[in-house]
Amino acid sequence: MSLDLESVTDPATYVGQSALTTVAIGELHFETGGYLPNVELAYETWGTLNKTKTNAILIQHALTGDSHVASSQLAPEAGWWEYLVGPGKPIDTNKWFVIATNMVGGCYGSTGPSSLDEHNRPYGSRFPFVTIRDAVNAEAKLADILGIERFHAVLGGSMGGGRALEWAAMYPDRVSGVGVIACGGQSTAEQIAFAQAQVEAIRLDPNFKGGDYYGGPAPIQGLGIARRIAHINYRSEPELNVRFGRKFQGNENPLGSPVAARQGRYQVESYLNYKAQDLAGRFDANSYIALTEALMSHDVGRGRGGQAAAVAKISATPFIAAVNSDRLYFPEQSYQLAADFGPHTPVHLIDSPIGHDGFLTDLHQVADEMIKTLGL
Amino acid sequence: MSLDLESVTDPATYVGQSALTTVAIGELHFETGGYLPNVELAYETWGTLNKTKTNAILIQHALTGDSHVASSQLAPEAGWWEYLVGPGKPIDTNKWFVIATNMVGGCYGSTGPSSLDEHNRPYGSRFPFVTIRDAVNAEAKLADILGIERFHAVLGGSMGGGRALEWAAMYPDRVSGVGVIACGGQSTAEQIAFAQAQVEAIRLDPNFKGGDYYGGPAPIQGLGIARRIAHINYRSEPELNVRFGRKFQGNENPLGSPVAARQGRYQVESYLNYKAQDLAGRFDANSYIALTEALMSHDVGRGRGGQAAAVAKISATPFIAAVNSDRLYFPEQSYQLAADFGPHTPVHLIDSPIGHDGFLTDLHQVADEMIKTLGL
Incomplete structure (x- = not known):
């Protein structure tokens, strides 16, 4: 049941978007001690920045997401919040200038482990440990370059929500x-x-080689297992059961082998193989580790006297939403965050049976409240 | 963060129990085509089989469990349902003869992948694919040898529950x-x-070698990852958060490394490392795969016209219980099973915050109902 994909990883093969702009933001001191002398951030934009530069909205992607929030003339394929951003849409790009960066440490154009150092060698294992706060610091440098002193709103889902929250905490x-x-x-x-x-x-994948695998086969089996674990948690048990149940894949029979090393698969296994293979074809394993570690580091209260104290210092108007069937980012955690913003801060519940990924598919349910709350 | 354990696997090193009896049950034709000419089952017993052999109760272990349900003179260490089985306990061994087998395919004394074939070579990759029904068939042969025509009750939790259910379906x-x-x-x-x-x-562990690793290093890293995934699901999110939260392990600092390959750990990581290491020291990776595949095969309705039709043919009195916080074997699935037994079949809910493992720790909550329902 190994992945079919044979992938030899060359640095920067993951970037395929045509609408990316890349800007050098200079050096970056990372929170846990890392340092890079030259960092680039890649981003996409929609709409026009007004003369006073007061109409900017920053949208933050999730773990394996990218800057392609919505389609544009340069990149006409649909984005991950296609229904949210565009002319006449809830975030109306006739009015707002929307910008979405690719997070530092990733593999979609911003400097990451697969990028080349000053000696033209990919960083690999030498790439700095990245935190959510490092990512925000990098984006603040980009905002400086663009002359954006203040964002009308910063928002995101999943890890993107953590990045948005840190923006509000670091740069109130x-x-x-x-x-x-x-x-x-x-x-x-x-x-x-x-x-x-x-x-x-x-790390267990023999092709990982401690992170220095570029030029050789990529650790796609290990990355595929990581994706399977993650993806199951991005969905919900009832959804998987309704979609797949115990069905066999096509004419395959998972109970057709006399030994444990079977070929036949259950349908849900085939589905997850596809998800694993899809990610292995579009994402770098080192970047997956870097951003996963960044997500593990997410703690708005760290070094700030705890979550309540940290949130109390945020001046931005909060808009908190959660998916009612989410079993990875439980709504309970959103309610706690809302409570820390103040006793009357609502949590806007997205009603979806599919789990966490409902933040991608069904945010439109609470778009009106978001427009009203954030003054969009 | 790799496991410290250096383990060279010799066949049959996993068996350390002193109260085991091992019986040759002869040949076994496995459901998906495998065949073994000589199969042994290891088991423990408590109490005395009466002359009419009508007081036998079979208790079935879970995935990585074993036959040591409770302490005895020969094996005084506490068992996994210690509070349930013994003289004067809910299943009173002054009255009942309790027997617990180790499942075929496992590594606690019954024939499994680490057992030696007729040429004194461990089976490894050649071991048959095992289903829950194969395990029951093997146990039926053991019951024949012991002269037990009918069990007063067969019961178990988690995979043991599936084995019990199949007993009732295969041998009504x-x-x-x-x-x-x-x-x-x-x-x-x-x-x-x-x-x-x-x-x-x-399978990704380089030491796995397609299942033929005996005599060399065991694939304990891969087995450890499997255990982590499983164990998280055996517990509950609130329990993990209350016990560990985001605490760092001892003086370690997971945010103390300038590169991604950090040494410092979160406390929950240390906990799961321990769980992984513990299992790697006591369980064979091939057996883990064999029993996991058996569990995946669990479907009482397979080849019987579906679950409702299969359950309708069961004549045994059912006792169905579930843990209210279980997020792997959701109570909903127990309710469905109970409904198939008949409209008035109750589900006895164990109230525990810890998730699936509540079936081990808190079954005593519904012991009275179990005694009454099953006439114990």
Whole structure:
């Protein structure tokens, strides 16, 4: 049941978007001690920045997401919040200038482990440990370059919600509204636990070679296992059961082998193989580890006297949303975050049977409240 | 963060119990085509089989469990249902003869992949694919040898519940009462999905060598990842968060490394490392795969016209219990099974915050109902 994909990883093969702009933001001192002398951030934009530069909205992607929030003339394929961003849409790009970066440490154009150092060698294992706060610091440098002193709103879902929250906590004077969707104020013990298993699976892949695998075969089996663990948690048990149940894949028979090394698969296994293979074809394993570690580091209260104290210092207007069937970023965590913002801060519940990924598919359900709350 | 354990696997090193009796049950034709000419089953007993052999109760272990349900003179250490089985306990061994087998395919004394074939070579990759029904067939042969025509009750939790249910379905004339605890009538898409990730992790371990690793280093890293995935699902999110939260392990600092390959750990990571290491020291990876595959195969309705039709043919009195916080064997699945037994079949809910493992720790809550229902 190994992945079919034979992938030899060349640095920067993951970037395929035509609408990316890449800007050098200079050096970056990372929170846990890493340092890079030259960092680039890649981003996409929609709409026009007004002369006073007061109409900017920053949208933050999730773990394996990218800057392609919505389609544009340069990149006409649909984005992951296609229904949310565009002319006449809830975030109306006739009015707002929307910008989405690719997170530092990733593999979609911003500097990451697969990028080349000053000696033209990919960083690999030498790439700095990245936190959510490092990512925000990098984006603040980009905002400086673009002349954006203050965002009308910063919002995102899942890890993107954590990045938005950190923006509001690190730069309270630069964020008027913050949208934290399907994400709490900190990664929980369970999220850390599942993340550890994923990182360990990648490291176990013989092709990983401690992170210095570029030029050779990529550790796609390990990355595929990580993706399986993650993806199951992004969906819900009832959804998987309704879609797949115990059905066999096509004419395959998982009970057709006299020994354990069977070929036949259950349909849900084939589905997850596809998800694993899809990610292995579009994402770098080192970047997966880097961003997973960043997500594990997510804790708005760290070094700030705890979550309540940290949130109390945020001046941005909060918009908190959660998916009612989410079993990875439980709504309970969003309620706790909302409570820390103040006793009358609502949590806007997205009603979806599919689990966490409902933040991608069904945010439109609470778009009106988001427009009203954030003044969009 | 790799496991410290250095383990060279010799066949049969996993068996350390002193109270085991091992019986040759002869040949076994396995459901998916495998065949073994000589199979042994290891088991423990408590109490005395009466002359009419009508006081026997069969208790079935879970995935990585064993036959040591309770302490005895020969094996005084506490068992996994210590509070349930013994003189004067809910299943009173002054009255009942209790027997617990180790499942075929496992590594606790019954024939499994680490056992030696007729040429004194461990089976390894050649060991047959095992289903729950194969395990029951093997146990029926053991019951024949012991002269037990009919069990007063067969019961178990988790995979043990599936084995009990299959006993009642395969041998309706040999089971008077069946206890299915924290297990539905079939493994669900989600259970299959998490199981696949676990099996893949073991197979990815370079030491696995296709299953023929005996005599060399054991694939304990892969087995450890499998255990992490499983164990998280055996517990509950609130329990992990209350016990560990985001605490760092001792003086370690997971945010203390300038590169991704950090040494410092979160406390929950240390906990799961321990769980992984513990299992790697006591369980064989091939057996883990064999029994996981058996569990994936669990479907009482397979080849019997579906679950409702299969359950309708069971004559044993059912006792169904579930843990209210179980997020792997959801109570919903137990309710479905109970409904198939008849409209007035109750589900006895164990109230525990810890999740699936509540079937081990808190079955005493519903012991009175079990005694009454099964006439113990």
